[in-house]
Amino acid sequence: MKNRRSVSLCIEGILLLIVLACSLAVRDTATRPAAAAVRVGMSAADAAGHSVRDAAPLAVRESTDANALLQTARADDAPITFDPDTLLMPGVAYLWLFTLLTCVYAARHYVFSLDRLFKPQHAPYQTITHGEWPRLTVFVAAHNEEAVVVDCLMALLATTYPRDRLTIIPVNDRSTDNTRALIDEVQALAPDLVKPFHRESGKPGKAAALKDALRFIRGDIMVVFDADYLPRPGLLKELVAPFFDPEVGAVMGRVVPQNADSNLLARLLDLERAGGYQVNQQARNNLNLVPQYGGTVGGIRKSALDAVGGWCDDTLAEDTDMTYRLLLSDWRTVYLNHAECYEEVPERWAVRARQLTRWAKGHNQTLLRYLGPVLRNPLLSRRCRLDGALLLGVFLMPALLAIAWATAITLYLLNGVNSTALGLLVSLFALFGFSTFGNFGVFFEIVVAARLDGRATRLRLVPVNVVGFCVTIAAVVSALWGLALDVALRRELKWDKTERFRRQLKPGR
């Protein structure tokens, strides 16, 4: 544990040094045009007042040919000339557009946070404890989950949901470890309740496995858990209660990291999850926007699922895909902040990066499919359309940010700052660039979530979340690149299973 902490500290130190080095390098680059101007016999003031058109080629040539520094610049000297005007206008337009988008996202985060802080919260399903509970099927998706699957199933067996209306189906998807034997052991404890589905072949991925398992469903309501989740006894009733409402097609509960004490990454993810669920999801639910079905700790109405065409197995984010298909078919997804369930978060950055890459790939697939239909759908309210589109873009924004950085730095090096439009923009962009880098809106959400959870001391770690955002940017860029290659080369999507870190809670059972 001590070693882990020292490694975390070392990583932090190295990252700070990298940031320092980058800022020094940028500063050196920024002072170069003035120095160059002095060397070619111009005053610094002249250089500064030089038009963009003249100054930029000079800067370009300086960087390519040192001898050309002392020569007068002539357009016909170089066989290949680079006119920065061609880059300037699209670059400036892109930066303005991105700044606008950043403002919209930041405003969205602040609206959500303020809603959670100051507006009355509605929980119409929270007090429903009695009723004609419908027949329920619980699917537990498991692929090589020998470390965790027993705990999940045992937790489900302790539920308060009426036993005569409950079926638990562990979906053992082509496991090569001891998962099958462990599931069978649990089945022996409650043969009437647990009906395992051992999937031996077929398309890989959770969506494909659930699609196959759907034929064993009993009743109209299904709830899905991943095998690393630990549902508490009352959770199933909490998740099923909203289905009494005829408008509801899907339900999503709150996910709470159970291994938050393991290391720095897990603690950062704990903060991120708190912001995402306690504030973001709940506020979207309060404001009648688009709460997201998360694929686990959630339920779906079978008739709604059938109406929208069942599980889609050609995407890596079947949950987001389902959210939008339900939205477009007039089914409402509700988020229940009180329906909390423990999960396990990644404890290593590499695992986290892979998880993010998979999410980003799947989410952006959904973006390509549904952005148009959502924006064009006249039956959705305007704010619902806007929020739906913004939600689709959350895994695109980090990549757009990376492009914006590259564009801004390029324009800066080409001395484009001298133009008034870009000069103004750079100031604004510097502000929002930083705010997006550590997105203040998201930070604010995390702060509000920690306050609502009554865990304010955790906020000391908020500045380190910047590291998390850097990883997100890298993962999203990688995911988009991978997605582009998949489309170009017509490659099949690869499901990447998240590594588990927990050992079985009670090995004896």
Added chain:
Amino acid sequence: MTTFNVMVPVAGVLSLPFLPLLHELIRRSDVAALPIGDGPFVDQALLAARWHDALRMHADDAPPADPSAAPPWHALGLLVRHDEEIRVLRHEHCDDVLYADRAITLDGGARAAYAFAEQRIDIHAGATIGMLAHASHIDVESAVLRGVVVGGTMYLHGAGGFVCLYGEPIVFGKAPELPAADTAGTPRRAVSLTRHFAKLPYRYVHGRYLLPCDVRLPAHTVVQGNLVVDGTLVLGDGCVLRGSVKAHRVELERHAFLHGAVFARDDVLLASGSCIDGVVSAGGLLRLTGGRIGAPGHPVSACARDVSVIGHACVHGDLVACRSGWFHASR
């Protein structure tokens, strides 16, 4: 030098947020997973029954089923007062757990935090239950019940208030004797909702009628379907709807019947003789003036921001008032 003088305080201010961070990285605090416990979603009837079982075992000196689990009153530092019959005298306050083999009586102005009786609890005018009460039969006379009261059968008379009641049934006041003309009932005719909504801008999507306007279902009809109404839904006199509804406001006129759940963003109003036999959730007021919710053997939850009961009403299951619950029951 000037730059240095400016930059040092700026850097100092900017580094302030990182000082607690450094402290946290060196010496961790508050690292445990967020405790989620049972959550706010508590089945009060189940909770009260568990307390009652634990008290029975405590009274019989029987060993608990799970030796590691302490009785619930231990965690709260409470003592148990056990007797054949317990009477809490006028204006007496009792914070211990009362457990009677037969009956508990709370005289006017008395207050008991926890009361459990094998047979009955009588709560007289001005008395109150602070936290939790459970008995096979509970009789309430003009009292404000501040805690959770769970009973097999529960009768409430006079005027008073409540927060959370559970009973199979909870009966407010006495049922009025209806004139013969009212009870005989006019014959009902079946109506197709598609035909009835022909002049309205409705959409039929996956088994639900979506209506962006106010809707009135005609009197003495039988209709079938789930309705999602962006306005007020009124079930006319004697109308029977088989299906669940969601609307801004739901009104059941006399002898209307709704076989399904009701979700209203605002009010749900039940007139005399009307009935809902499914879950009821109202974001505003739930007003019962002679209506019934739930059915014998099929308890349901009825919850609203405010609950008002006037005259006679009957609820099978739990009745929860999130902000205020009042009754003015007929004698």
